[in-house]
Amino acid sequence: MAYRLTQYAHGGGCACKIPPGELEDVVRGLSGAGPRNPLGELLVGLESGDDAAAVRISGLAVLATTDFFTPVVDDPYDWGRIAAANALSDVYAMGGRPVVAVNLLGWPRELLPFELAAETLRGGLAVCDEAGCHLAGGHSVDDPEPKYGLAVTGVAAPDRLLRNDSGRPGLPLSLTKPLGTGVLNTRHKATGEVFEAAIEVMTTLNADASRAALAAGITCATDVTGFGLLGHLYKLARASGVTAVVDSAKVSYVEGARAALAEGYVSGGTRRNLDWVRPHADLSAVGEDEALLLADAQTSGGLLLAGEIPGAPVIGELVPRGEHAIVVR
Structure with a gap:
């Protein structure tokens, strides 16, 4: 059986x-x-x-x-x-x-x-x-x-601890893994389809990224898991007393994630993440679908770093604290 x-x-x-x-x-x-x-x-x-x-x-x-x-x-x-x-x-x-x-x-x-x-x-x-x-x-x-x-x-x-409260204005934001495992896992649960790319992302250790962050002198980091990119970024920005600006066009996604979203495979956890962050974020530059992907509840996601390491795309920056903790462009 x-x-x-x-x-x-x-x-x-x-x-x-x-x-x-x-x-x-x-x-x-x-x-x-x-x-x-x-x-x-x-x-x-x-x-x-x-x-x-x-x-x-x-x-x-x-x-x-x-x-x-x-x-x-x-x-x-x-x-x-x-x-x-x-x-x-x-x-x-x-x-x-x-x-x-x-x-x-x-x-x-x-x-x-x-x-x-x-x-x-x-x-x-x-x-x-x-x-x-x-x-x-x-x-x-x-x-x-x-x-x-x-x-x-x-x-x-x-x-040399990496902490979520040590961010400061002027630092770039890097993300070491693509997003989208949440919507793909939701689709897998509903349909039984297997998404090997998502499994590869979720089983990859963050060991190399952590070592690279320390070697680069980075002091501020968190990982992106169940609260989504926006949720974990909000916690980092709040703890550090800064505003995080995200360039949504620079954020990468696992293959098939956008298609899964378009077909409605969004978890309740993702929607709750977005509801929690929305009062503290300026999301006016993106539509609801893009906001949901940025809040997608990840499992075993990458590291979100206030700094740069080789191979990790820069997706935004930290700036002095303004009206919102997060601004998405």
Whole structure:
């Protein structure tokens, strides 16, 4: 029997995230005075909504993050690879290197055979091996929907962290992967069509881009995942106190993304992203379809950098803060 994993979940990939506005309401107020006698100094916490937490211990920044989601593709091995690459990305987005990860698995044990779970875990292991990251153990639960991801610990130089609050006017904005995986994943869920180009984008590690950013002296970055380019850019601009200007003509897309949008394959997560950003953005220069693509909920997207690295197109710039946090041209 052939199983389509995407049919066992209400959504798929990072489009399943709780909407950013609602999430910020949930976590507001969680930043307290801190623990008594902590082992290390908290360098990055909840304040700016960055990609990972960072704690300084004995001259080293220890990074901690986790990410998991429902199936974004039907093939379990590919789903495992995508989920692992996506979880590791938060460490790369902070300028770190992943050291060890543990599995997080939710499985509907009475609906789906465990052979599929084993393939999912095998995909995650393959990507961790590629990243030079140990994958050992984890946790599993009986769950009505299949879910998979990783909790990851990484390390970085504390004085060379990539952060989302260190942007400044005059810096160019670069994006290291094309957009459009959200609309293609939505089409895949509806039709079963396989989009190899999207799988290639989602399984590509952000390791090289992270190293190139550090080598170029870049200090401000984030990755583009479930909140879309506009959502993550808004968080970066807000945290840095600047306005981000985007040249929509410079943004590249995975082959087939525009056709998927034209046929109506837009996730609810993408529409919620756009609703959240719209009050803080000037989108008057583009139509609704272009705005939806810029807000498309990505899974395992690229790095958004305040700076330039080889091979990554420049899609805009940071300017002094104006009326809007984002201006799209």
